[in-house]
Amino acid sequence: MLRQIAHLLEGKGAYGEYLTDYALDHGDIPGRYTTFNNVYVPTRGRTTEIDVLMLHERGILVIESKNYSGWIFGSVDQKQWTQVFKGGVKEHFYSPVKQNRSHINALRNHLGLDESAFVSLIVFSERCKLKKVPDNTPELRILQRQHLVREVNRILGVRERMFSDGQMDELEARLAELLKTDEKAGKHIETVKAIKNGELCPWCGAELVRRESEHGVFLGCSTFPKCRYTVDIKEPVAPYE
Structure with a gap:
């Protein structure tokens, strides 16, 4: 079985x-x-x-x-x-x-x-x-x-x-x-796509914004310093399920 x-x-x-x-x-x-x-x-x-x-x-x-x-x-x-x-x-x-x-x-x-x-x-x-x-x-x-x-x-x-x-x-x-439900599953798929596309923070779900530092250009969580997620925009955003 x-x-x-x-x-x-x-x-x-x-x-x-x-x-x-x-x-x-x-x-x-x-x-x-x-x-x-x-x-x-x-x-x-x-x-x-x-x-x-x-x-x-x-x-x-x-x-x-x-x-x-x-x-x-x-x-x-x-x-x-x-x-x-x-x-x-x-x-x-x-x-x-x-x-x-x-x-x-x-x-x-x-x-x-x-x-x-x-x-x-x-x-x-x-x-x-x-x-x-x-x-x-x-x-x-x-x-x-x-x-x-x-x-x-x-x-x-x-x-x-x-x-x-x-x-x-x-x-x-x-x-x-x-x-x-089908509706909730559809909304979740949209969220996952937005995270993979570098639009949303995978840690808290807030929007990602483009920032610059002496080390280069990166995407950072818009709620910083509450959330400190960052990713180099030259690299793919972390996959998320």
């Missing part, structure tokens, strides 16, 4: 998200919680998409799923992470840490919650090897999918209950309103 589902989802790039969502729904996780996938959060008149989200009475876990193979290298500050295959072939992808940070910022603003309510999880597939990635912190976890349920229980085990049953009901309803 799983192989049939995998065949259906692989072409859509959603298999990893399905496995992540499945693990959470079928894992031994205590407490009241609800999982959501393909959540489209409005931000600055556009949308940003969250792969998988877990609303738990002890907090909100925002999950960026990466169904990658190869060796994975990256740091908190790097805009581009590296995927290395056999034979030394390398590919670069936009930092999932920064990508998920933008998701959390948008969701936090939309829901009007404190940042302490959120935990960022970057979940890679079992097919890759995390060679050099940032260490785990209370706010950020980077792991492979086979360790997801265990890590979620560790996170929740050291957190106090944050939401009452009434608050959970309200948050569940508000998050359900953000689930994927």
Whole structure:
């Protein structure tokens, strides 16, 4: 059955998200919680998409799923992470840490919650090897999918209950309103195109502006110094999913 589902989802790039969502729904996780996938959060008149989200009475876990193979290298500050295959072939992808940070910022603003309510999880597939990635912190976890349920229980085990049953009901309803529709998916595609074309900041969704310095010409976020994203205009803008 799983192989049939995998065949259906692989072409859509959603298999990893399905496995992540499945693990959470079928894992031994205590407490009241609800999982959501393909959540489209409005931000600055556009949308940003969250792969998988877990609303738990002890907090909100925002999950960026990466169904990658190869060796994975990256740091908190790097805009581009590296995927290395056999034979030394390398590919670069936009930092999932920064990508998920933008998701959390948008969701936090939309829901009007404190940042302490959120935990960022970057979940890679079992097919890759995390060679050099940032260490785990209370706010950020980077792991492979086979360790997801265990890590979620560790996170929740050291957190106090944050939401009452009434608050959970309200948050569940508000998050359900953000689930994927054709209209929301279309708006998200427009946002992704604008980011790839160098029109919007991939970190916060604000407009990029042309600036000059002694080092050359670059694009910078219009909200600087709040957001410090920059990219040399001679180079392609960081890819974003």
